[in-house]
Amino acid sequence: MSTIAIVSPGAMGSALGRCWQAGGHRVVATVSGRSERTRLLAEDLELLPDLDAVVAVADLVVSICPPDRAGPVLEAVLAAANRSGVAPVVLDANALSPTTVAGLASRTTGAGCGFVDGAVSGGPPVSGADPTQSTMVYLSGERADWVAGLARDGFRTRVVGPDPGQASGVKMCTASVYKGTTALWLQALETAHALGVTDVVLADLAESEPDRARQAGRAIALAASKSSRFVAEMEQIAQTQGVAGASPELFEGMAAVYARVARSELARLSPEAARSLGDLERVLALLARGD
Secondary structure, rough: OOOEEEEEEOOHHHHHHHHHHHOOOOOEEEEOOOHHHHHHHOOOOOOOOOOHHHOOOEEEEOOOHHHHHHHHHHHHHHHHHHOOOOOOOEEEEOOOOOOHHHHHHHHHHHOEEEEEEEEEEEOOOOOOOOOOOOEEEEEOOOOOHHHHOOOOOOEEEEEOOOOHHHHHHHHHHHHHHHHHHHHHHHHHHHHHHOOOHHHHHHHHHHHHHHHHHHHHHHHHHHHHHHHHHHHHHHHHHHHHHHOOOOOHHHHHHHHHHHHHHHOEEHHHOOHHHHOOOHHHHHHHHHHHOOO
């Protein structure tokens, strides 16, 4: 049994923690200074008073936070490890470019801790989920095999290579399709709503993509509820594509889309509330109302 620390225990972090917990591991976290929503999401985990207490007992520290917080969170974890005289392995499971991950890996190993690059594909995992349909966690780095070998129930792992940045490279490519496609639907249906032709546009799209058309309202609402954190993710994708020789402008534009959506009334919904909102006309009406 290993002790796994979740920093921080939001929807995804808490879900991963519960799956490791179901696999027989001790899973710890802290909700000090966090919102009531986070406290509720993390209530099944072992909660400790503060970050120092969490890091001090951890074999593995899992950083899972908005992309623009990954650097500060890592610095806080390394400082806590230094104060406690411990050297855990850090799994960075954030939506970051390979270039950004390389910098985090260097800082982590320079502080004497191990580093594993991680990328989550899919929604928050559920213990007992069908193993062929469950969330995938891609891993890379020297200790990736060790992390992959930790027992868990509800998500799959796949080691994609020995170098930090390889797992995140997978995330940057897949997320560009998943979240980019959602942004395209959002833009198209938002425009159709403004022009008064939503039903006609949706009927046309449903001929080729019936499932996506049927779920459009819920998908747009859920993306809007997470739009503030998607901005930095789109910027990381743009950086990744630019370094690879592709055009960064497309996802710089996607970042602008999500930044605008983040100012809408729709973005004020929690992900849980957004998931239950399926009426497309209501979703588009809320999207049209901004600050």
